[in-house]
Amino acid sequence: MDDSIQDFGRHLTVERNVSPHTLRNYLSDLSHFRVYLVSKSICSLESYDPEKIDYLAIRGFLAALRQKGLRKVTIARKLTVLRSYFEFLLQNGRITLNPAKQVASPKLEKPLPGCLTVDQACALMHLPKAEQWRGLRDLAILETFYSTGIRLSELVGLDDADLHLNSGVLRVFGKGRKERIVPIGSRAIEAIQSYLKVRPVSGKGVFLNYRGKRLTDRSVRRIVKQYLNQIDRPGASPHTLRHSFATHLLEGGADLRAVQELLGHVSLSTTQRYTHLQIDHLMEVYDQAHPRKSG
Secondary structure, three states: OOHHHHHHHHHHHHOOOOOHHHHHHHHHHHHHHHHHHHHOOOOOOOOOOHHHOOHHHHHHHHHHHHHOOOOHHHHHHHHHHHHHHHHHHHHOOOOOOOHHHHOOOOOOOOOOOOOOOHHHHHHHOOOOOOOOHHHHHHHHHHHHHHHHOOOHHHHHOOEHHHEEHHHOEEEEEOHHHOEEEEEOOHHHHHHHHHHHHHOOOOOOEOOEOOOOOEOOHHHHHHHHHHHHHHOOOOOOOHHHHHHHHHHHHHHOOOOHHHHHHHHOOOOHHHHHHHHHHHHHHHHHHHHHHOOOOOO
């Protein structure tokens, strides 16, 4: 292995204190890059001068990775490693320019948010044991998430004063403590009212543990995931209920800008991601229903 790569490895270990796993990945990526350079006669196994490597060589390396079918996220990670490596050499006076900074990262596609089917959402609401106060609390949490689409942090931050159940709305504080009013459905209202009647202690927060302390983000996440696991959605989370709320509204014909307001999105483009899921749903309906879907 080249001395500069060995020195970079020591820098990662001593100064950046990376894990052994991260160190192996970095050195492996640099080794693959070195093999590519040799294959293109940019350097030889005996002679390696980092100063002779330009952005075109790095672009060629990334293009070769794409031809091999590597995912964009993997290619982006390898470019990050090269940027870090050449930045180390630049800071130590071994090169005069970081060529990897002249190469743009692959544009990563944002994964579409997963969501429940309507049947799964309904099944989820039947899981908490309503004869126990914890079950009533958990049902109220699930119903509130699905009925309002609020974020985990917004649900945890709810105080009794934020509940305007007679008016059918909640007051929530989103990102940057921005206040908004969101409607809440009758079933969620009933679930909250049933829970509040048997809540063993009262505190400032709406959703409390048995000691009367406000549930934390982690606690609510654990509670929700416990029920999601029971409907065979082990990778889902409270955010899945938010996604389901938005998707099911759009599938039901809701206006995109109205959904934007309900979710508290600043940008409409963030909400537009859900239209991809809606299109997938429409395609399924088309395939099932159209008499001439195929030749």
